[in-house]
Amino acid sequence: MRATLAAITSAMALALMLPPVAGAETFTLEPTDVTEWKAVYARIEARDRIPARARLGGTLVELSVTEGDLVESGQKLARIVDEKLDFQMNAIDAQLQALNSQLVNAQSELSRGEELLQRGVTTVQRLDGLRTQVEVLTNQIEATRAERRVLEQQVSEGTVLAPLSGRALDVPVAAGAVVAPGESIATIGGGGFFLRLAVPERHAGTFREGDTIQIETDETVEGKLARVYPQIENGRVIADVEVEGLDDAFVDARVLVRLPVDTRPALLVPQDAVETVSGLDFVTITEGGEPVRRTVITGIHHMVDGKDMVEIVTGLEGGEDVVTNDE
Structure with missing residues (x-):
């Protein structure tokens, strides 16, 4: 010593x-x-987090997205098949064939009726009945075709599309699963990424929107306090920080952030x-x-x-x- x-x-x-x-x-x-800084942890979050939902109930026969994939808006993510729709379309096709045969026969009857009327063999009332029969069959065919278009639309709704451009955050289902209408097939995060942090409410009055925030990553970078939410949750103030070039490879990853709380x-x-x-x-x-x-x-x-x-x-x-x- x-x-x-x-x-x-x-x-x-x-x-x-x-x-x-x-x-x-x-x-x-x-x-x-000098500025006093308080170190807190923030999470990387997507500005928009929208689920890609099934519009049709059935079997998930195709799934082309996994967690972490980058997708574009409108991109095909999965395909769902309901076999009952195929059976209904086959039944409607058979009805259309039958109605078309009846229409051909009714049109032939109408043509013969017009010839007979010219010869004076038949009556006008009989000819009007034949015309009505042709119109009825024509309308039935149009109605059946409309029903078939409805089924075609339902079949097309079996294709699940990405609601926005971004990254697939969660895919809770697997190919071969039975899904219900409205069930989430994948959750897509997009619209940009930001840091969300929770600060003890005693510091609520010490920072304002637009304040400079220090973010500790591989090197210290600065961000801007973009939004301070007015509602306090569990004794904490929620705020969003915008950072240029924020790495979005891991959403919900925690990042050390330093907030200016005093001078x-x-x-x-x-x-x-x-x-x-x-x-x-x-x-x-x-x-x-x-x-x-x-x-x-x-x-x-x-x-x-x-x-x-x-x-x-x-x-x-x-x-x-x-x-x-x-x-």
Whole structure:
């Protein structure tokens, strides 16, 4: 212990005896307001999360999407088949064939009736009855064709399409499953991605929409507080943060976010004004026109106007002249 104290004392004495760096300049140390940041976790979420639902009940015979796939709006995701519709269409086709045969026969009867009327063999009333029969059969055929178009529309609704462009977040079914109308086949997330965070309600009045937010990823990037929701849930305020180039590979992934919650005064000096000797930090000041090295305890770093500034916790006071290297 005595040897350690002696080494520290020697280092301090040596540092105090070191001459100042050539080409130095001074500035008066004044308190500067710095931002207090609160670290919270946010989740990557899609702005729109829409399920692609089945419009037809039946068997899922084809599924062409899995979790994580990128899809385009209107892209085919799955196909559902209801075999009963095929049987109904076959029955309608048979009805159409029968009605067409009856119509051909009725039209032939109408043609013969018109010839007989010209000869005076038949009556006008008989001819009107034949015309009515042709019209009835024609209308029946049109009605049956309309029923068939309804079935064709139902069959086409067996194709499940992507409701928007984005990424498939969840596919809860598998090929071969029996699905009901309205059941979700896949959930698509799109419309852009953002960070959603929950902050304790005691900080509700400390941030506003448009505030700059720091996001800790591989490197520190900045985002903008886009929306603060007015309803407090479970004692927390919900807010959305917009970030350019946000990685959407993992939706609901947690990301460390730092929020500005308060400001406080601090003494800041440029990083190059701090010298480290034998594990101790020194800052050179001027006293009576002479340079003196003062032992300090440094804090966290702050970026001020693009310059790296370090906070001095103890060792200096406001109003002192600090010597910095002019490089």
